[in-house]
Amino acid sequence: MIDFQGIINNIHNNLIKEEVKGVVASYIPELYKQSTNSFGIYLQCINGETYAAGDAYTPFSIQSISKVLALSKAIAFEDNRIWERVDVEPSGNPFNHLSLLELENGIPRNPLINSGALVIADMLVTHLKNPKQDFLNYVRTIANDQTINYNTDVAASEKRTGYGNFAAANLLKSFNNLNNNVEDVLDFYFHQCAIDMSCAQLAKAFYLFANGGKCVNNVQHIPVSQAKRINAIMLTCGFYDEAGEFAFRVGLPGKSGVGGGIVALLPNNFIISTWAPGLNAKGNSLLGMQALEQFTTETKISIF
Amino acid sequence: MIDFQGIINNIHNNLIKEEVKGVVASYIPELYKQSTNSFGIYLQCINGETYAAGDAYTPFSIQSISKVLALSKAIAFEDNRIWERVDVEPSGNPFNHLSLLELENGIPRNPLINSGALVIADMLVTHLKNPKQDFLNYVRTIANDQTINYNTDVAASEKRTGYGNFAAANLLKSFNNLNNNVEDVLDFYFHQCAIDMSCAQLAKAFYLFANGGKCVNNVQHIPVSQAKRINAIMLTCGFYDEAGEFAFRVGLPGKSGVGGGIVALLPNNFIISTWAPGLNAKGNSLLGMQALEQFTTETKISIF
Amino acid sequence: MIDFQGIINNIHNNLIKEEVKGVVASYIPELYKQSTNSFGIYLQCINGETYAAGDAYTPFSIQSISKVLALSKAIAFEDNRIWERVDVEPSGNPFNHLSLLELENGIPRNPLINSGALVIADMLVTHLKNPKQDFLNYVRTIANDQTINYNTDVAASEKRTGYGNFAAANLLKSFNNLNNNVEDVLDFYFHQCAIDMSCAQLAKAFYLFANGGKCVNNVQHIPVSQAKRINAIMLTCGFYDEAGEFAFRVGLPGKSGVGGGIVALLPNNFIISTWAPGLNAKGNSLLGMQALEQFTTETKISIF
Amino acid sequence: MIDFQGIINNIHNNLIKEEVKGVVASYIPELYKQSTNSFGIYLQCINGETYAAGDAYTPFSIQSISKVLALSKAIAFEDNRIWERVDVEPSGNPFNHLSLLELENGIPRNPLINSGALVIADMLVTHLKNPKQDFLNYVRTIANDQTINYNTDVAASEKRTGYGNFAAANLLKSFNNLNNNVEDVLDFYFHQCAIDMSCAQLAKAFYLFANGGKCVNNVQHIPVSQAKRINAIMLTCGFYDEAGEFAFRVGLPGKSGVGGGIVALLPNNFIISTWAPGLNAKGNSLLGMQALEQFTTETKISIF
Structure with a gap:
């Protein structure tokens, strides 16, 4: 039997002493305030x-991790x-996101890059009656936690400065791959990314992907086949341009966000989430x- | 002595009989109404x-030709x-305009592609007290014609549907290469492109580029050296992705617009303008x- | 207990009746002779x-599948x-392989695209005393089958017509990422790709990747950690530009070749190989x- | 009347005192031996x-300047x-030459980039009975100088190290845009680039482009229309990725080579050539x- 608590304690205690802890995302003022010691x-x-180990219960901005929840x-x-x-x-393109969109006639390469997530957001704006409230309720439901909320300062900050996303949304619109207004889609998208959640809440929310589509309350939200596909x-x-590297080094499906969060999971076994605001050069x-x-090296657990 | 009138009459009469006249730009409803017989x-x-030959005095939407006037x-x-x-x-990139902008950190390749023209528009919004009125006055002055005006239907139409330009402007803004509001710059830019002018008016307005910076009224608007550089x-x-082809086949500096206009010139000699709304595959x-x-073949006139 | 024999019989019998069977690779004359009915x-x-079902014991040209063996x-x-x-x-680039190599200073994106496989081949030419014979012996050993051999006609054919690979090897050389002569590396590489193996032999050879680095004869050829990384x-x-699609639809690590072969595996469980020479638009x-x-749908088996 | 001798003397004397003289091309050992004081x-x-001013009669490696002669x-x-x-x-692509070739199915963008010059070389290998001797004779004829010759050391050096050109030629061959053997075309091409000529000889050889296709001996080598097109x-x-910059700053058709030479011309007026081995960051x-x-600033002469 594996001593999970001992392992994550060890990992936490050793890594927290590292001098190099990466750089906090600076493009959103609210994120920049975070400490690399979290x-x-x-x-x-x-x-x-x-x-749990360390700051496992402190909420932070989940940012791109929200793309998986929206996709589901x-x-x-x-x-x-x-x-x-x-x-x-x-x-697979480390430098040049909108170019691929142009080359491929407005069809984003996948739903976890910004342009793809905007298309997903557009679908939710179409389907949800009160998009922002309904999506928040969905996240609260699958995480089994009614205290989860938007950080409206973060959302407002992204709205003020998110020119890259405005560019992507308009480009999608120019290719007829956005059905709603650019402003409506972006308002929803900026809120979606601005949800605050803790490691514990994220792990609960991702339970359904490790459990064949059933959430912690045993409700089937998506079919087994789609849970596998999302994994x-x-x-x-x-992991942005480091997806191969993560598969190679960690060997688990997962998603990161510029707020410093990562969630990964082994289907039918567990979900593991981490939060440390300092990012590496690739933004993870x-x-x-x-x-x-x-964790996967010591436990010898991976999907491979 | 060359019989210019005879030559342009001949060219006009022969080409007007051609069956293949290209395709009218469809992305702006107002342009789409034009006839390929003009x-x-x-x-x-x-x-x-x-x-003059044919419809030389009929105003049409000058579109990208305006970029040269704004640049000056x-x-x-x-x-x-x-x-x-x-x-x-x-x-030099037939397919993929925003990608180069991303690769080159928000510095457009030149002032005659859309992203470059948006940076120029941003400069004019900064410098002009009443940007739209002042720019119109400038065009009227150099063309020596107070009847030139904006086509506000065309401007409004581009504003409603110009998602590609919204994308480019936001991308420039994300690279800090736009000082004014995206909306203000685009409002100016859509108007700039929506000026209606005839071949005769365009030829007059471009007189200054063929005349070392002095307009038809002998006023020096830009230094000789800058007139040469604009040429x-x-x-x-x-000519979009056909600049080499135009230099190769025609051998004159010039600028085209999707409204079907072209202006070209031989420095110190003449300005020639044409209008025919049907476009080729490259948009000229x-x-x-x-x-x-x-014209250049028969008159044996070119800069080369 | 799953009826594997019944399932693969069913799949074989149903699919063999399909009218659309893809197109046989034409760029190598020897491959073009194959029948889409195999x-x-x-x-x-x-x-x-x-x-086993169908032509499971007929040898065919393994082509790019060899890249995994060379990598190991x-x-x-x-x-x-x-x-x-x-x-x-x-x-992630469906159209433009050498360009990424140029952009990234001669470091291929991964060892399973042609340029990456050429770097791997270069390493083997450096390390192996008699590269072609020694590599063949390695493949025979891990597959536990001394009858496996090169198809020298295929190798010679690729040498005569493989200009794209000559281009890639010279480009790598220009970036100092090829230590041996271009000719020597390509001679080895064309032979490596020209090994003939049957589905049965391929499944045996890939046993070590599903078995933590130990081959069918229980010899440890690579560490567990490296076997996981290769997976x-x-x-x-x-799968060329369809890697995401294969992960999404099949959910297993695998490798395809233009000879029509595919090998996939579930770590610690099984290796499955197929051969059908007709390719889809992406070359699989x-x-x-x-x-x-x-197979993965009916057995509900995947790594996700 | 312009004092040409005074002007070029002045330019020469002032510039030779500049401390920053650029960097000699290092990729061909023979070129690297040159002094930046020439x-x-x-x-x-x-x-x-x-x-004439300075080292106007010293032969140097003309390199890419030869592409214009081959084109003619x-x-x-x-x-x-x-x-x-x-x-x-x-x-228009500062970084990535082979990629465009891939994107555009093996049709080089123009005859003055390497891949285009290789296609031109392939044509000459097809048409000339003794390609190397016949081409050299052509250059001697138009320059009216039988002493012009190949520098076989430079040619041999490029053959040994020109992996980028081997890559380009093979890529062209893979697109069926090279009719002769890769080796034959490259042997010719490396010699073509390895011609040694002085500024004086180059100016004579380019006379025909400034003179409607007629060389210094008044022989018509190409039609007037083609001379214009080559201009x-x-x-x-x-000028590689600085063509716009050269047109903008100098305003004359011209061609540079990594040996440090440049030839430019004003049709029907003059040809001017310079040699200074130190290159700027763009290779000119x-x-x-x-x-x-x-020169064009002081004489106020340009095609614009």
């Missing part, structure tokens, strides 16, 4: 056991029709990546 | 002589400082390109 | 059980030093992809 | 007058049929570019 780990097993909700509405508007291939997409596309949490690599 | 040619010599006004304000924000190299930029960048007026090629 | 499936379980041999020599000369990220690379990079075996999708 | 200027007027010979054989295999658009291509494509002669800019 560091939490949370492990949620499918059998119900949980283990869009799949619940549209099933496989969503793949007519977004592809499932890794972007496949996380593995091939979940530096300590988080190391923590997850050490 | 065809005008106007020749303005530096010595004051003028020659920006140069009058900023002189060589403008080259810190926009380059002078051909774009160089027209030659290398004036089909009959206009042929007319200008025949 | 179709074999072989399942090798870790516990030793085997199941290079890792045996160089361990993690190989990642200084080749990356592990998906290429991760197969999952993210094994059409029936093979469908067979593997049906 | 500096020559030669002016050949159409009326027969000539003016290919046009003599194939006339406009050559444009079926090579385009006339600027490359147009030099203007839009003659640093002093040469400055000399030509000063």
Whole structure:
């Protein structure tokens, strides 16, 4: 039997002493205030056991991690029709995001890059009656926690400065791959990314992907087959331009956000989430990546 | 002595009979209403002589031709400082405009592609007290014609549907290469492109570029050296992805617009303008390109 | 207990009746002679059980599947030093292979695209005393079959017509990422790709990747950790521009070749190989992809 | 009347004192031996007058300047049929030459980039009985100088190390845009680039482009129309990624080489050549570019 608590304690205690902790994202003022000394780990097993280390209960901005939650909700509405508007291939392009969109006639490479997530957001704006409230309720439901909320300062900040996303949304619109108003889609999208959650809450919310589509309350939100597919997409596309590196070093499907969070999971076994605001050069949490690599190395657990 | 009137009459009469006349731009409803049977040619010599054939006095939407006029006004304000924000190299990229902008950190390749023209528009919004009125006055002055005006239907139409330009402006803003509000710059830019002018009016307005910076009323608007440089930029960048082809076949600096207009010039000699709304696959007026090629072939006149 | 024999029989019998069977690769004359009616499936379980359907014992040209075998041999020599000369990220670029190589200064995106496989081949030419014979012996050993051989006609054919590979090798050389002569590396590489193997032989050879680095004869050829990493690379990079699609639809690490072969595996469980020479538009075996999708759908087995 | 001798003397004397003289090309050992203190200027007027300053009679490796001479010979054989295999658009891509070739299916963007020059070389290998001797004779003839010769050390050096050109030639071959053997075309091409000529000899050889196709001995080698077209291509494509900059600052058609030479011309007026081995960051002669800019600025002569 593996001593999960001992392992994550060890990882936490060793890594927190590292001098190099990465650089906090600076493009959103609210994120920039975070300390690189924050560091939490949370492990949620499918059998119900949980283990925590460090700042596992402190909420932070989940940012791009929200793209997986939005994707699951869009799949619940549209099933496989969503793949007519977004592809499932890794972007593999470290430098040049809008160019691929131009080359491929407005079909984003996958739903976890910004342009793809905007198409997913557009679908949710179409399907949800009160998009922002309904999506928040969905997240609260699958995480089984009514205290989860938007950080409206972060959302407002992104709205003021998110010119890259305005560019992407307008480009999608120019290719007829956005059905709603640019402003409405972006307002929803900026809120979606501005949800605050802790490692513990994130691990709960991602339970359904490790559990064949059933959430912690045993409600089936998406079919088993779609849960598997979302895991496949996380593995091939979940870490910006470092997806191959994460698959190679960690060997689990997962998703990171510029707020410093990462969630990864072993289907039918567990969900593990980390939070450390310092990012590496590719925009993924530096300590988080190391923590997850050490976790799978020491436990010898991976999908490979 | 060359029989200019005979030559342009011949060209006009032969080409108007061609069955293949290209395709009218469809992305702006107002432009789409135009007939491919419209065809005008106007020749303005530096010595004051003028020659006209066909619809040389019918106003049409000058669109991208306006970029040269805006560039000359920006140069009058900023002189060589403008080259810190926009380059002078051909774009050479038939498919993928925003990608180059991303690759080159928000510095557009030249002032005659859309992203470059947006940076120029941003400069004018900064320098002009009443940007739209002042720019219109400038065009009226250099063309010596107070009847020139904006087509506000065209401007409004571009504002409603110009998502590609919204994307480019936001991308520039994300690279800190736009000082004013995206909306203000685009409002100015959509108006600038929506000026209606005839071949005759265009030839008059471009007189200053063929005349060392002095307009038809003998007023020096830009230095000789800058007039030459604008001609160089027209030659290398004036025809979207067909700049090399135009230099090769016609051999004159020039600029085209999707409204079907083209203006070209031989420094110290003449300005020739054509209008035929049917475009070729690269977005340049089909009959206009042929007319200008025949003109330089028959008169044996080119800068080369 | 799953009826593997019944399932692969069913898949074979249903798919063989399909009218659309893809197009045989035409660029190598020897491959072009193959019939789209050939179709074999072989399942090798870790516990030793085997199941066969159709042409499972007919040898065919393994082509790019050989890249995984070469990678495993290079890792045996160089361990993690190989990642200084080749990356592990998906290429994600459907159209333009050499360009990425130029952009990234001669470091191929991963070892399973042609340029990356050439770097791996270069390593083997450096380390092996008699590169071609020694590599063949390695493949015979891990597949436990001394009858496996090169098809010298195929190798000679690729040498005569493989200008794209000559281009890639010279480009690598220009970036100092090829230590041996271009000719020597390509001679080895064309032979490596020209090994003939059957589905049964391929499944045996890949046993070591599903078995923590130990081959069918229980010899440890590479460490457990490297076997896992090779599986991760197969999952993210094994199917040209369809890696995401394969992960999404099939959910197993695998590798395809233009000879029509595919091998996929579930770590610690089984290896499944298919052969059907008709390719889809992305260059992967059409029936093979469908067979593997049906197999994981019906058995509900995948890494996700 | 302009004091040409005084002007070029002044330019030479001032620039030779500059501390920053650029960096000698290092990729060919023979070129690397050159001194950055070498500096020559030669002016050949159409009326027969000539003016020289500095090292105007020292031979140097003409390198890419040879592409214009080869182009003129290919046009003599194939006339406009050559444009079926090579385009006339600027490359506009500062970083990535082979990628455009891939994107555009093996049709080089213009005949003055390496891949385009290789297609031209392939044409000459097809048409010339003894390609190397016949081409050398052509250059001797148009320059009216039988002492011009290949530098076989330079040719051999490029053959040993020119992996980028081997890559390009093989890529062209893979697109069926090379009719002869890769080796034969490259042997010819490496010799073509390895011709040694002085500023004076180059100015004589380019006389025909400034003189409507007639060389210094009054022989018509190409039609007037093709001479004009070659000038147009030099203007839009003659300076690698600095073609726009040269047109903008100098305003003359021209061609540079990594040996430090530049030739530029004003049709029907003069040819001016410079040699200074130190290159700027874009690979063009640093002093040469400055000399030509000063020359057109002081004489107020340009095509614009």
